Amino acid sequence: MTIRIACLQLDIAFGDPQTNEQRAETAVQSAANEGADIVVLPELWTTGYDLTRLDEIADDDAARAKAFASRLAQTYGVHFIAGSVAKKTAAGVTNTMIVADRSGQIVSEYSKLHLFQLMDEHLYLQPGNALGLFSLGGLSCAGVICYDIRFPEWIRVHALAGAEALFVVAEWPLPRLHHWRTLLMARAIENQCYVIACNRAGSDPNNVFAGHSLIIDPWGEIIAEADEKPGVLLADIDPALVKEVRARIPVFADRRPRDYDEAAKKFFKTY
Numbered sequence: 488m489t490i491r492i493a494c495l496q497l498d499i500a501f502g503d504p505q506t507n508e509q510r511a512e513t514a515v516q517s518a519a520n521e522g523a524d525i526v527v528l529p530e531l532w533t534t535g536y537d538l539t540r541l542d543e544i545a546d547d548d549a550a551r552a553k554a555f556a557s558r559l560a561q562t563y564g565v566h567f568i569a570g571s572v573a574k575k576t577a578a579g580v581t582n583t584m585i586v587a588d589r590s591g592q593i594v595s596e597y598s599k600l601h602l603f604q605l606m607d608e609h610l611y612l613q614p615g616n617a618l619g620l621f622s623l624g625g626l627s628c629a630g631v632i633c634y635d636i637r638f639p640e641w642i643r644v645h646a647l648a649g650a651e652a653l654f655v656v657a658e659w660p661l662p663r664l665h666h667w668r669t670l671l672m673a674r675a676i677e678n679q680c681y682v683i684a685c686n687r688a689g690s691d692p693n694n695v696f697a698g699h700s701l702i703i704d705p706w707g708e709i710i711a712e713a714d715e716k717p718g719v720l721l722a723d724i725d726p727a728l729v730k731e732v733r734a735r736i737p738v739f740a741d742r743r744p745r746d747y748d749e750a751a752k753k754f755f756k757t758y
């Protein structure tokens with residue numbers, strides 16, 4: 488059984504949630520018309536990186552984003568990885584991914600663990616502290632956010648917990664496009680899972696973004712790649728391929744975690 492994925496590579500209006508909601512709904516509708524089962528939005532898609540105005544524009548408990556995700560999932564009959572939004576909590580603002588299943592139920596909220604200093608996240612945001620695991624129609628999924636992909640140890644925990652598809656939502660700048668493509672391919676190959684990565688298009692006052700949303704299979708082959716412009720990237724994935732690749736090279740069975748720990752302990756004791 489194949490699953491049709493749509494990455495909604497939006498250009499995000501800076502600090503303007505209303506305009507972005509309109510753009511997102513148009514894109515979700517068009518993906519649903521193409522038969523998408525799972526649709527994905529980019530990172531911070533309601534506000535962009537307008538971090539100095541978070542007091543005004545961050546979403547209280549992400550209530551607005553959750554209601555939006557739930558309504559669109561039901562209206563268009565899709566599982567909806569509603570990117571991430573600036574979520575206002577008692578402890579500060581987090582960069583939080585929202586996921587609604589087809590019935591409109593919120594099945595995951597993951598807050599970005601690794602804050603990206605080059606874009607001032609550490610000055611305005613609080614990190615999360617929990618895994619981003621969820622299931623959609625029987626597919627075991629993990630969700631992470633942009634800079635998180637530079638931390639293979641974090642992604643590995645999700646793969647060890649059973650994730651067959653890794654969803655990445657991002658605002659990744661153009662000058663590091665080479666890193667984006669290479670890191671995503673590496674995460675797919677080493678974890679033998681699908682990687683579905685939705686980046687934004689366009690620019691904001693500080694950055695030009697790369698686009699190039701990607702859908703990569705568990706063998707590391709790119710099955711769909713967008714260019715730099717806004718648009719909808721579609722591809723069909725087959726979860727059976729994850730099992731096939733994991734059987735062909737039994738990386739998970741061949742891991743030696745006790746040896747890694749022992750060797751590291753010895754090294755750090757003598758260092």
Ligand SMILES: NC(=O)CCC(=O)C(=O)O
Pocket residue numbers: 530603606632633634635637657658659660663666
């Ligand atoms: N929004 C982000 O986390 C950007 C991460 C990034 O650009 C990188 O190079 O890493």
